[in-house]
Amino acid sequence: MPAELIALDHQYVLNFAGRCLARADGAARHDYGQYGDAGDSRSRACEGWRFPLIDSYRDAARPEIGARSNRVTFVYAHQGDARPPIAVIGTFATLFEPLPLEPVTFVGEPTAYVALSVLVPKGQVHRYKLLVDGVPVLDPVNPQRVTTADGEAWSRFFTELTTQPLVLSRRELLLLTRLTDHILPFRTTEGQRFLQYFYSGADRQAKDTQYARAYRLDQPVGVVNFIDKLLAREENHHAIDYRLCLAQIDAILSRRHPTIDVAAIPKESFIDLYGQLASGSIDGWDYASYREPQYFLKLLRRHTYTGAFSHPRHGGNVGAVAWAYLESTFRDDANASCFAWQRALEPPLGDNAAYVG
Amino acid sequence: MAEPTSFDVVIIGSGAGGAPIAHQLVLAGKNVLVLEKGPLLRTQDETADGRSDFRRDELLSTGAEKRITLDGVANRGAAYYSSHVEPDINDEPHVYRTASGDDKATIEGYTAQVVGGGTQLYGGVSYRFTERDFRLQSANAGRPLRDDPNGDVAREARDWPFTYADLEEFYVQAETLIGLNGQVAGQIKHFSKDSYQPPLRPNPISAHVEAGMDALGMTRYRTPLAVITRDHEPSGRRGPLPAAGPDTGETAKTAFVNRYGDPLGFKSSTYVALLRPILSRPNFALRPNCVVTHLECTGRTVSKVHYLDPSGTPRVAAGKVVVVACSAIESVRLLKLSAAADPAFDAAINQDGNGILGGYFLTHCFGGASALVDAPARYDKSLTLDSDWSSDHCATDEFLEANQLWAGAALYNNTSDRALPLALGRNYQSRDLDTVWDGFTGEARLTGEALVGFLGDHFGRGLSMTFMANQVPLKSNRIELHPTVKDKWGRAAAYIIKGWHPHDVAAMTTFAQVCRDVLWHGGVRKDLGAGGVYGNDDLARCANHVLGGARFGTDPRDSVLDGDCKAWGFDNLYVTDGSCMPTSGGGNPTLTIEANAFRVARQLKERI
Numbered sequence: 001m002p003a004e005l006i007a008l009d010h011q012y013v014l015n016f017a018g019r020c021l022a023r024a025d026g027a028a029r030h031d032y033g034q035y036g037d038a039g040d041s042r043s044r045a046c047e048g049w050r051f052p053l054i055d056s057y058r059d060a061a062r063p064e065i066g067a068r069s070n071r072v073t074f075v076y077a078h079q080g081d082a083r084p085p086i087a088v089i090g091t092f093a094t095l096f097e098p099l100p101l102e103p104v105t106f107v108g109e110p111t112a113y114v115a116l117s118v119l120v121p122k123g124q125v126h127r128y129k130l131l132v133d134g135v136p137v138l139d140p141v142n143p144q145r146v147t148t149a150d151g152e153a154w155s156r157f158f159t160e161l162t163t164q165p166l167v168l169s170r171r172e173l174l175l176l177t178r179l180t181d182h183i184l185p186f187r188t189t190e191g192q193r194f195l196q197y198f199y200s201g202a203d204r205q206a207k208d209t210q211y212a213r214a215y216r217l218d219q220p221v222g223v224v225n226f227i228d229k230l231l232a233r234e235e236n237h238h239a240i241d242y243r244l245c246l247a248q249i250d251a252i253l254s255r256r257h258p259t260i261d262v263a264a265i266p267k268e269s270f271i272d273l274y275g276q277l278a279s280g281s282i283d284g285w286d287y288a289s290y291r292e293p294q295y296f297l298k299l300l301r302r303h304t305y306t307g308a309f310s311h312p313r314h315g316g317n318v319g320a321v322a323w324a325y326l327e328s329t330f331r332d333d334a335n336a337s338c339f340a341w342q343r344a345l346e347p348p349l350g351d352n353a354a355y356v357g
Numbered sequence: 358m359a360e361p362t363s364f365d366v367v368i369i370g371s372g373a374g375g376a377p378i379a380h381q382l383v384l385a386g387k388n389v390l391v392l393e394k395g396p397l398l399r400t401q402d403e404t405a406d407g408r409s410d411f412r413r414d415e416l417l418s419t420g421a422e423k424r425i426t427l428d429g430v431a432n433r434g435a436a437y438y439s440s441h442v443e444p445d446i447n448d449e450p451h452v453y454r455t456a457s458g459d460d461k462a463t464i465e466g467y468t469a470q471v472v473g474g475g476t477q478l479y480g481g482v483s484y485r486f487t488e489r490d491f492r493l494q495s496a497n498a499g500r501p502l503r504d505d506p507n508g509d510v511a512r513e514a515r516d517w518p519f520t521y522a523d524l525e526e527f528y529v530q531a532e533t534l535i536g537l538n539g540q541v542a543g544q545i546k547h548f549s550k551d552s553y554q555p556p557l558r559p560n561p562i563s564a565h566v567e568a569g570m571d572a573l574g575m576t577r578y579r580t581p582l583a584v585i586t587r588d589h590e591p592s593g594r595r596g597p598l599p600a601a602g603p604d605t606g607e608t609a610k611t612a613f614v615n616r617y618g619d620p621l622g623f624k625s626s627t628y629v630a631l632l633r634p635i636l637s638r639p640n641f642a643l644r645p646n647c648v649v650t651h652l653e654c655t656g657r658t659v660s661k662v663h664y665l666d667p668s669g670t671p672r673v674a675a676g677k678v679v680v681v682a683c684s685a686i687e688s689v690r691l692l693k694l695s696a697a698a699d700p701a702f703d704a705a706i707n708q709d710g711n712g713i714l715g716g717y718f719l720t721h722c723f724g725g726a727s728a729l730v731d732a733p734a735r736y737d738k739s740l741t742l743d744s745d746w747s748s749d750h751c752a753t754d755e756f757l758e759a760n761q762l763w764a765g766a767a768l769y770n771n772t773s774d775r776a777l778p779l780a781l782g783r784n785y786q787s788r789d790l791d792t793v794w795d796g797f798t799g800e801a802r803l804t805g806e807a808l809v810g811f812l813g814d815h816f817g818r819g820l821s822m823t824f825m826a827n828q829v830p831l832k833s834n835r836i837e838l839h840p841t842v843k844d845k846w847g848r849a850a851a852y853i854i855k856g857w858h859p860h861d862v863a864a865m866t867t868f869a870q871v872c873r874d875v876l877w878h879g880g881v882r883k884d885l886g887a888g889g890v891y892g893n894d895d896l897a898r899c900a901n902h903v904l905g906g907a908r909f910g911t912d913p914r915d916s917v918l919d920g921d922c923k924a925w926g927f928d929n930l931y932v933t934d935g936s937c938m939p940t941s942g943g944g945n946p947t948l949t950i951e952a953n954a955f956r957v958a959r960q961l962k963e964r965i
Contacts, residue, residue, distance in 0.1 A: 009405060013643075015396030018646030018667040019445075019470075023845040029447040032424040046445045046845075049421075058406040065404075077668075080691035107644065108362040112668035185809045234421035278801035298798035302422075302783075305797065309778035311414045326778060329809070330816045338817040340737055344413055344611045354598065354608065354621055356401060356408055 003093035003118040006057070006071060010291065013075055013115045015102045016053055020046045021077045021113075022140065034237035045141035049233045051075055051141065053155050056313070056357055057119060065119065067348070070159040073117045074139075076101055076130055086114045089136070090128025090154075093118070098131050103203050122161045127154035143236045158232070160313045163225050166232040167239050172246045173224055174262050175253075180223045180304045185325070187267075194325050226307030226316030238299060244289060245296040249273065252284045312349065320349055361642070364390040365965050367662050367676030369649045369691070372474020374682030376627030377467030377531065380634075381958035383641045387965055390642045390674055391632070392664055394683065395442055395470030397645035398477070400622035400629060409620030411477075415779040417441050418478075418616040419793060431459035438793055439464055440616060442471040442478065448845040451686060453853040454495040464790045468684045468901050471618070472645050473628030475684065476947060480615035481583035481624055482742030483537050484767050484825075484944030485528050485546045485952075487752050487877040492828065493764050493940050504759040504859035510763045513830050515715075515939040518911050518920030519956075525549055527952040527959075532581075535951060536589040536625040543578030543756045545749040552597075554586045557607055559772075561771045562736035562820055563745035566770040569879030570748055573871075580744040580769050583625035583947070584609055586711045592630045596693075597623050608829045612776035627951070647672075650848065652679065652695040657928045665846065677965055678929045682954070683938035689715050689836040689906040690851040692932075697838065697849070705926030706917070714917050716832040718855055719905035719941040722766070722865045724889030726872035727821035728881045735817040738776035744769045751824065751868055752943050763860065766826035766868045767944035768875070775819040781812070820881050822872035824889075825902075826865070827941050829858040834836070845915060865889025902946055904935035922957045933957050948965060 023044065028035070031043035042048050057071040076086045087098035101114035120126065127146055129136040138145060139155035146156045158166065165173060185191045231239040252263070253273065257265050276282040277297040285293055307316030309323070317323065320341070327339040343352040346357025365387040368375040375391060383389050397412035411417075419438045426447050427433060439447055443464065450462045468475030489496050494514040504508050525547065532552040539553040556579040559567070570577045586606035587596040595765035609623045622629040635641050646667035653661040659679040666672050681688045692714060694702035707714050730736070750756060773903025775781050786796025797803070803811050828834075834856065838849035857865075866889065873887035910916030913925040922937050926929040933954045935946050942949055 007405065011397055011399075012410070014646050014667045015398065015410065019396065022646075022665070022667060022669040023448070024669060024847050025843075026846055027845075029426055030423075030844065031426065047423075058410060060407060062384075068933045079641050106646075106667050107642075109360070111666070112670070166530070183804045183808065185805060185812070188806050188809055190809070195818060228422065237424070238422075274801075274804065294801075297801060301798045301801070301803075302794050305782045306416070306779060310416050312413070314416060323778065326812065326816060330735060330813060332735040332737075332817070336736040338735045339739055343608075344613060344739060346413075352608075354401075355413065357412070 002097070003099065003120070005099070006117045006119055008073075008102060008115055008117050010106075013073065013112070013113060014106060016050060017075055017077060017104070017113050020048065020050060021075070028084065032237040034239075037203060040141050041140040048141040049143050051139065054157065054159055058356055069119045069121055071117055072120045072157065072159065073115055073126075074101060074130070075113055076114045078112045078114070083110075084133035087131040088116060088128055089131060090126050092120045092124070092126040092128065120159050122159045123163065125156065125158040125162055125164050125166065127156050129154060144232060158229070162229065162315070165228050168224070168228045168231070168242065171250065171262065172242065173228070175246050175249055176224045176227065176242075178262070178265070179274065182223065182267075182270050182274050183301060183304045184223065184308055190329065191325070194328055195321070198321055198324055221308050221322050222316040222318035223304050223307035224308070225235070226314055227303045228328060229315040230303060230307070236284050241296055241299055245293065248285055248290060252282065253286060361388075362672075362674050364388045364642070364674065365391065366390070366678045366680060366961065367674050368680040370474060370681070370683035370688070370934060371632060372468065372473045372476055372627055372682065372684065372934070373947045374954050375680060376473070376631040377534075377951050377954035378680055378682075378933060378958045378961065379641065380631040381955065382961060382965070383635045383638055387962075388640045390644065390676065392647045392649055392662070392674070393472050393643070394648050395472060395645065397472045397643070398442065398618055401620050402622070403633075411618035411620045413611065413613040413617065413620065414846060415777055419779075419783060422783050423447070425462050427462055427842055429460065430462045430729045432461040436794075437791065440469070440718075442469045442618070443467050444470050450839075450842050450844065450850040451853060452839045452842050452850055453650050453855070455798055456856070460842075462559045462842075466686055466901065466903055468903070472632065472643065473626035476525070476583070476626040477618045478616050479583070479819060480773065482744055482769060482945040483532075483535070483539070483581045483583045483948040484747075485544075486521070486944055486949050487546055487749065487765060489752070489754070490764065490827065490940065490942045491519070491521045491524070497763045499763060500763070502860055504863040509831070510829055510860055513832070514763065515830065515908070515910060515915075517939060518909055521546070524956060525954055527955040528948065530955045531948055531951040534591045535583055535627070535630045535948075536585040536592060536594070537581050537583050538586045540579035540580030543576050543749075547750060547909065550808070553581060554589070555605075556582070556946060557610060559584055559744065559745035560736060560738060560741045562730065562738060563770055563772060564821060565730065565879035565881045566746045566822065566875060567879075569875035569881075570746065570750075570960045572878035573750075573874055574849070574876070575748045575750040577746050577748045580747040581948075582742050582744065584614075584742055585623050585625060589630075594622055594629060597621070603794045610742060612739045612741055612773045614741070615743045615773050637740060645812050648846065649683070649691060649696070650846065651691070651698045652702065653699060654705060654927065656701075657705060657926065659927060659930045660690070676929075678931060678961060680931045680933055682932070682934040684934055685718070685903040685906050686836055686851045686853065688932055688934055688936045689718075690838065692907065693838050694848055702938075705872060706924060708913055711909070711914055712832070712914065713750075714840065715836040715906050717830045717939065718834045718853070718903075719828050719838050719906050719938065720855070721902045721941050722826040722828050722857075722861050722868075722889060723824060724865050724869050724887070725821055725823040726869060726876050726885065726887035727819065728876045728885035729814060729818045729883040730820060730881050731883055738772060738817055741772040741776060743771065743773045748769050750793065751871055752813050753806070762864050762867060763829070764827035764940070765943040766824040766864070766867070768822060768824050768872060769838075771821045771823055774821055775815065778816075781815055799959045810823075813932040820876065822875050824868035824872055825944050826868055827943055829861050830905065830940060831858060844893040861891070902935070902941065904938045904941045904946060907932045907936040908939040909937045910939060915956060921960050922953070931961075
């Protein structure tokens, strides 16, 4: 399907390019161990994960398009004086038609940057390559890369509300669901009751527009999805922590429950394991492989809490369920709401008449 | 046509120190260029699709984890979480020296790199300083002061080169043009004119502070805040809805205020209040995403401003007058980098080699008290501005006399703190921006029912009082260039060396106790704690109030700038951000920086 191009906002591109891409030195200032190679161009970009820029889109004349699409802006920074033509090709459009990036100007003059904005539906994952003078290359700043079955490497991006797992395996997702369940309030008796009410009580339209596509019974508030997306993009450097620690946890639980599937392991066993992670003393943990299990637990706690209570656009807090939980659970002495989160936020999530998100 | 490179005035920085000058000189018909390192983030009514570059999203104010990768700092590998408009520490580090002599990179001490500077992210608390704040040397001559056996305070304090009375008309001008809400009655400062818009209704949780202050006999007033509650004619902004009736302007309330830019433009940043109204004028050029690298001089004239455009391409601009206003640490750094690149500039800015440039760096003595209201009371803190009640009780001569303190403090309650769910978790037990998340992630017991208990105790129940007080000026508190750590352009990073004088500790202890008393008498006693920022680990803390380092005065041997903010050694170089302050003032400094910039603007209008 041809991509719908949208007008390029030059100031918008420069705002990110100036901060993230412009620099004089070639130092690997942004490699926290995730790239491993000092020569990797991605280690030079600050917050390279922002590229391509994924943002909300609004079209007053076509409100439904804005509600279900993201503005995706590809940016390329020329190095040196050469200005070869740059184009992008990817699964978000037809794979046979390169889309040229256009020069970004500053005070009416060309800059080192070229860019292109397209509309891409929410909830999608795409691979792409840049064409530098017709030669396909990986995006030099985007940390997300995938290799297809035929062994070919591509750059990747995903839009908001994507639920397809990108980093974690099915088994890792399952383990993580059990662990995050233990941290969050939603498996308490009251929490369960609230979730039941929330999901069964919401009107049909809200279900469709807000969280239907992300709704998974085994992930009550989408936290595991949030973590998967965080590890794919912003905190890609922590994917290794999850890989190593979830493998150890899997092995330990399998030894403790050799005949039971992960999904059926009793809650108490996860509680025990959690306590051992907190103490740092876990029978069967391979400390040579991962020295500080407490560090992993801290990471998991931060990610879990963040995923539960951040804006749903980041992949967790499905349909703002966690905010609704706070509003419903923590009332004042007259049982009135103490968290009018809808008042601040954009429709359809919130009901602020002025703010569009 | 080539873009012009010569202007009447080139202003470096678009925040509180720079924007007022741009505004006034553009209206006076002068050709003005403003260079801003950060992006131009627009409100909803400015973009093609009607969406702001700012968002109400807690992951924008404190983003994903990053790690410090700098060589030569003791906290290499430490996590940090910056907002979308704070510079990246790895790209543009600020390094401070710890009490144990280590160097650490810190996120504290940045305002914001964005058009509008720190006024985009601030909570908007906009005090005038007191009359005494301008004459702390003469006010303390011969006075016995606590924990000051060597008389350091009287020796190091300086009167400002002008008085409160001299600045008062510019306070009025700033209050009018920026757009504040507040209340004059109850303040100890003299107002020739009340320019405040009406304040909104206080958040109900602030009734505890009201009660506490009343029980202690403290005169209180509604905190002046840079948020418009009505249409604001000078900047052409429409006020928040509804526009009439008992709820006028109430929709301006949101906990997305402190550390958030305002997508709707109600918060009075210098961008929406001063720069946006002049943006279309042909004699004004605003260039965001441009980093000034150094100034070049010819004799006593700054002849060229060297900067890098958004691509990193070197460019040059020239102005009859050059104004440096990129926040104290960065302004001092720019002057020092210029001196390092050019011996002539060095000789002119460091006149007599007196070591004043970079010296007498100041933040504020600040701290306060915090507690939880008792069940079953709970409040919706998401409908709020940053503060409701203030008091000048601790700035009166009687209080300072009784407590043997050299200078007073503004006291105010916070209403937007811990109001949003992520902030509640990540700020739990954190001391500053360098330690967010540490408390919550380290308290592993908070799971399931215990997490419900934590949320139940804290959500809508946290209440805190803050004091903001003068820090004793010491030459040893300094901004220098770091000998080894460089930014992404290869320029030396800012190096912050500072500590607290024992009298600062005495002042902070005293003010913290008063804050504690307010909460106690307001019936807020659960988990009540109080203190100031004087622990050994807290040297980096500064409430993002960075001041001093290029102070003005009446004696070239004792100051960098003259009373008009002009560098003594130059004919056309002005520094107008907080770095000009010889004392830090007993209150949040933004309004005074703005008022002083309007004062300098008047001088410049006559001069150019």
